Amino acid sequence: METQKIWDNFNDELYFFILKKVKDKDVTNDIFQNTFLKIHNNLSKLEKEEKARAWVFQIARNEILNHFNKESVYVQKLDTNKEISSEKYEHICCFDKFINDLPEIYKHVIELIYIKGQKQKDVAKELEISLENVKARVKRAKAILKKKFNECCKYELDKNGKLIGESNCSICKTE
Template sequence: MNTSDIWKDFHEALLTFIKKRVNNKYDAEDILQEVFRKIHSSVHLLTDEKKLRSWIYHIARNSITDHYRAAAKRKEAETSFDAGLDFPEPSDENSNFNQVVSSWLKCFIQGLEEKYREAIMLTEFENLTQRELADRLGISVSGAKSRVQRGREKVKELLLECCRIERDRLGNVIDAQPKTNDCSCTSCENSFFGNLRPF
């Protein structure tokens, strides 16, 4: 009993099974790959071949559950990110702070691991949709979404780790201060930084 034989016998039926429970065909294909990754790593532990079918479908059901749990967590994190951190547009007297924070974000993005940096740059600055990003990079849509989300999380972590940001009810930055003299944001080249003092 090996993974190749199991793939031949079950992959089409499994994909149909998954597609009935997951709306996005790309997500279904990703889940199928995850199911077979788990099968490959554990098939040697299955001693009774009569239980193979039920074992495989048990893995598939668990993988679908894991998919929805992960999607819910990503959505929650994305909502949190979008609500509290974006690229602010200049607005009247707040324009300097908005531009400062935007520059910090861009600087932090440059320091990301390449796959996350590329995903953020293409979606935030070249306005690619996540589906277009997936096509450009040759990855699944869920993989593209994951890269963008993880990249955003990393940028947010870096910013909030070293900077204190205050916003008004419209989202304009009304105060932006590095927390220490050696804060990462102070290494970003921006003419506004000279006017900012750590608190």
């Protein structure tokens, strides 16, 4: 079998197979090119012509895997033990006060997840409660905080659920 025959039979299908996996045209083009280069260089290893399709797609899968393995070398590992600084929240009116005013079961979960940066499943283990319970507490705590920010400080939520606006808070003006 010749490289041209493999190209004629599989190039479109192979290109879209790769594109579907990596979802980036530039990366797809690189992987596609590398795949055909390997096909051409290793054509003598193809023993049975009827197995060509499986062989070609296995080479493509290996090239896709090589791409993702190379890419993962450059991803920094997140340090989950590092506490998240509350400085980014200091400009928000009454932030500390509202957190401290939460009922203890909600306050503790919010501090562990959002201030200390722990994962919800780790908090569930630490508190010896279910993950669903942790999620429910977070949801309730957020609802309480949103209500307090809306009532007291006149903040609003944008379409992404983030606080926007300026503080118009009587509590902050007295402190």
